[in-house]
Amino acid sequence: xxxxxxxxxxxxxxxxxxxxxxxxxxxxxxxxxxxxxxxxxxxxxxxxxxxxxxxxxxxxxxxxxxxxxxxxxxxxxxxxxxxxxxxxxxxxxxxxxxxxxxxxxxxxxxxxxxxxxxxxxxxxxxxxxxxxxxxxxxxxxxxxxxxxxxxxxxxxxxxxxxxxxxxxxxxxxxxxxxxxxxxxxxxxxxxxxxxxxxxxxxxxxxxxxxxxxxxxxxxxxxxxxxxxxxxxxxxxxxxxxxxxxxxxxxxxxxxxxxxxxxxxxxxxxxxxxxxxxxxxxxxxxxxxxxxxxxxxxxxxxxxxxxxxxxxxxxxxxxxxxxxxxxxxxxxxxxxxxxxxxxxxxxxxxxxxxxxxxxxxxxxxxxxxxxxxxxxxxxxxxxxxxxxxxxxxxxxxxxxxxxxxxxxxxxxxxxxxxxxxxxxxxxxxxxxxxxxxxxxxxxxxxxxxxxxxxxxxxxxxxxxxxxxxxxxxxxxxxxxxx
Ligand SMILES: Cc1cc2nc3c(=O)[nH]c(=O)nc-3n(C[C@H](O)[C@H](O)[C@H](O)COP(=O)(O)OP(=O)(O)OC[C@H]3O[C@@H](n4cnc5c(N)ncnc54)[C@H](O)[C@@H]3O)c2cc1C
Numbered sequence: 001x002x003x004x005x006x007x008x009x010x011x012x013x014x015x016x017x018x019x020x021x022x023x024x025x026x027x028x029x030x031x032x033x034x035x036x037x038x039x040x041x042x043x044x045x046x047x048x049x050x051x052x053x054x055x056x057x058x059x060x061x062x063x064x065x066x067x068x069x070x071x072x073x074x075x076x077x078x079x080x081x082x083x084x085x086x087x088x089x090x091x092x093x094x095x096x097x098x099x100x101x102x103x104x105x106x107x108x109x110x111x112x113x114x115x116x117x118x119x120x121x122x123x124x125x126x127x128x129x130x131x132x133x134x135x136x137x138x139x140x141x142x143x144x145x146x147x148x149x150x151x152x153x154x155x156x157x158x159x160x161x162x163x164x165x166x167x168x169x170x171x172x173x174x175x176x177x178x179x180x181x182x183x184x185x186x187x188x189x190x191x192x193x194x195x196x197x198x199x200x201x202x203x204x205x206x207x208x209x210x211x212x213x214x215x216x217x218x219x220x221x222x223x224x225x226x227x228x229x230x231x232x233x234x235x236x237x238x239x240x241x242x243x244x245x246x247x248x249x250x251x252x253x254x255x256x257x258x259x260x261x262x263x264x265x266x267x268x269x270x271x272x273x274x275x276x277x278x279x280x281x282x283x284x285x286x287x288x289x290x291x292x293x294x295x296x297x298x299x300x301x302x303x304x305x306x307x308x309x310x311x312x313x314x315x316x317x318x319x320x321x322x323x324x325x326x327x328x329x330x331x332x333x334x335x336x337x338x339x340x341x342x343x344x345x346x347x348x349x350x351x352x353x354x355x356x357x358x359x360x361x362x363x364x365x366x367x368x369x370x371x372x373x374x375x376x377x378x379x380x381x382x383x384x385x386x387x388x389x390x391x392x393x394x395x396x397x398x399x400x401x402x403x404x405x406x407x408x409x410x411x412x413x414x415x416x417x418x419x420x421x422x423x424x425x426x427x428x429x430x431x432x433x434x435x436x437x438x439x440x441x442x443x444x445x446x447x448x449x450x451x452x453x454x455x456x457x458x459x460x461x462x463x464x465x466x467x468x469x470x471x472x473x474x475x476x477x478x479x480x481x
Contacts, residue, residue, distance in 0.1 A: 001026040002271035002481035005260045007247045010038025010419070011464055012455035013276030014230035015066060015471025017239045020274060022069060024481045027239045028268060030260065032246035037227030038419055039426075040464060046405050047356040048304045051223040055345035055363060056083065056315055058210045059465040060217050062141075063226060066468060070233055077229040079220040081350060086216035088313035090395045091181055092321040098181075099313070104212050114181060121176030128162050129209035135159035136206060144459045144473050146435065146442025163202040170197035172205065184319040184341055187327050191367045193461050194295030194427025196331035200438075218314065218350055226464060247277070250285050256450050272450040272478045276471065279441065279457040280422035280429065286447070291429035294370035294422065297412040299336065299384045304405035305360040311397060312346040312362065318395050334369040336380050342366055342391055359405070364388050370412045370425035377424075381411045421456075428457035443470070443477040452477045 004020040006013050009031030017029045035041045039053035057080065064074035084102035091098070098114060100107045108126075112119035135155040139145065150156070163172060173186045189204040190197050219225040234241065242262075251259035251267065259267040275282045280291060319341050320326070326337030345363040347354040355361040366384060371377060392398045412424025422428060428440065435441055440459050445451040454474035456462030461470075 003028060003269065004272040004274060004475075004478065004481070005030060005268055005270040006274045006276055007260065007282070008038065008275070008277035008420075008455065009033070009036040009241070009243070010276060010455065010467070011040050011227055011230065012458075012467035012471050012474075013038070013274070014227055014234055015468045016274045016276050016454040016474045017234050017471075018066060018070065018230060018237060019472045019475030020272070020478065021234070021237045021239050023475055023478065025272060025475075025478070027234075029234070029239055029241045030245040030247055030262065030268075031241070031243050032420070033418075034243050036231050036241070036243070037224055039415075040223050040227050042222065042224035043302075043408070045408070046304050048359070048361050048405075049222060049224075049354050050302050050361060050363070050408070051345075051347065051354075052300065052302060052363075052408070052410060054223050054464055055343070055347070055365070056086075057217040057219060057223070057226075057464060058207070058214065060214075062465040062468050063229075066230065066472075067233060070237060072233065077233060078225060080217040081220060082215045082217055083314050083350065085313060086211060086315060088316040089181065089185075089319065090316065090397075091184070091319040094181070097311075102215055107212055111182065115179035118177050118179045118182050121178070122182065125176045125205070126209065126212065129205055130213065132159050132162040133206060133209060136203065140203070140460050141469060144442040144444075144477065145439055146444060146459070148436075151436070160202070165200065167200075168198045169195070169201040169204055172202060173197075180323070181319065184323045185317070187323075188341060188367060191296045191330070192463060194425065194429075195431050197327065198331060199431055216315065218347070220351075222347065222351055222354060223464075252286075252448065255448055257448050270450075271481070272452075273448075274452050274454055274471075274474045274478070276454040276474070277420050278422045278428070278455065279453050281420045286445075291422075291433045293430040293433065294372065294425035295427045295430050296330075297368055297370040297415055297421075297424045297426055298410065299366045299368045299381065299412075300410045301364045301385060301388055302408040302410075303360075303362045303399075304355065305362055305399055306358070306403045306405065307360060307399075308348070308358060309346060309360045309362065309397070310349070312344050312349075312360075314346055314349040316344040316346065318342040318344065318391055318397075320391065320394075330367060330369065334372055335375070336368045336384055337366070338387070340366045340384075340387065340391075342388060344397070364392075368412065370421075371416065371423040377411050377413050381409065384411075385409065426456050427462050443474040450479060 004025035085099035326339035
């Protein structure tokens with residue numbers, strides 16, 4: 001049988017392996033680390049189970065469809081619980097915490113009570129997005145877009161027609177939303193696809209739309225239940241998984257890849273290859289030029305703490321005065337924000353297994369630029385650590401050093417060394433260096449017919465649901481086995 005080698009055992013690689021197997025390939029999955037899941041793999045420490053990457057899930061049907069395609073009942077593998085409230089907001093100037101209920105209407109009313117001027121604009125935005133979203137389901141989420149004529153697809157055009165094409169993401173938001181509270185909530189979303197709020201990034205508005213309309217979810221057992229469920233399915237389907245198998249190069253013949261080289265091991269013959277590691281770390285093996293500017297990454301701090309902290313919800317947002325300046329630093333100056341919006345995750349609110357009884361597993365996430373030449377990440381990380389602790393204190397969520405059992409930090413340097421992310425970026429290069437300045441590159445390699453790409457640097461983009469889809473796109477784009 002024809003063999004497909006999948007390089008990288010994150011969620012994209014697992015999805016690609018499953019879909020390539022369903023297409024009839026004999027599949028070998030190579031992962032350099034000693035566990036699967038990539039950024040969604042768990043870290044076990046001092047009796048705590050940490051999810052050091054994603055903390056919330058949207059679009060649960062995308063994972064469920066993977067199991068359905070394999071003829072399985074998704075509920076036998078993976079179950080989700082809806083977060084309610086889906087977010088707690090603490091903001092300078094707000095009279096206490098604001099909990100946003102899962103129910104869309106209740107959420108809009110809760111926001112309307114603190115920002116009455118925004119309620120009509122928010123309803124208009126939700127109605128526009130409800131009308132536009134199905135066109136994305138039928139295009140960007142259905143198949144790759146890598147040929148210029150596809151831009152003229154009537155459904156893509158109909159999506160675009162919902163938004164004034166001259167306006168940037170920020171202008172689209174500001175047109176409808178006036179309150180600092182909701183602007184702070186909305187401004188962060190373009191970074192989730194490596195874009196800025198000055199981009200023509202209307203598509204990024206779909207993320208808050210899905211959160212409000214379809215809910216924010218958490219897998220039972222933690223985020224790592226997703227790669228665990230995909231691993232189980234892959235193994236049942238007969239995918240061969242090799243851990244501690246670091247790929248170091250490739251052999252080619254004409255327009256085909258023929259072998260994958262593994263550190264300390266014999267080369268593996270391949271009829272097809274799916275690159276599910278960062279495409280720009282992989283590129284030099286094919287003598288591809290390096291892009292110039294990376295996009296965005298994260299700075300995170302994870303603590304194992306003594307004591308319980310019910311005042312921090314599963315997903316809590318800290319919004320400081322001056323957050324606008326923080327977004328300008330992030331998006332316009334490509335600097336870590338000095339007044340960041342901080343996402344806190346306290347998984348113990350819904351998952352008692354995440355920390356020993358009487359303890360808290362607390363995770364802080366800040367969006368930051370990746371490894372730009374003008375940034376010294378040793379210096380930046382030290383400052384961000386200080387800012388994060390100060391902000392927790394200021395919002396009444398601080399703790400003593402003596403409460404800390406451990407502290408674990410990640411910054412762009414970590415994502416580069418641990419996961420092979422090019423310059424620590426989660427989304428590859430800056431949008432100017434993308435397909436038509438708009439999309440991540442499609443799954444097909446321009447030169448090698450039996451090579452395709454999955455993951456956060458391929459279409460349809462980053463985030464767990466998107467990389468799950470990217471695995472399907474990459475397997476579908478391979479020649480028939
Ligand atoms: C702090 C943080 C918060 C996030 N929050 C969310 C969220 O709330 N919701 C959401 O949906 N998404 C979130 N994301 C994004 C999400 O985690 C990623 O988009 C997704 O996990 C990327 O999956 P991937 O398989 O493309 O890449 P990765 O998970 O990076 O997997 C790539 C794999 O390739 C392996 N590899 C690399 N080089 C080699 C080599 N040479 N040989 C063999 N193997 C190799 C790596 O070890 C790794 O396992 C977050 C990410 C982070 C870091």
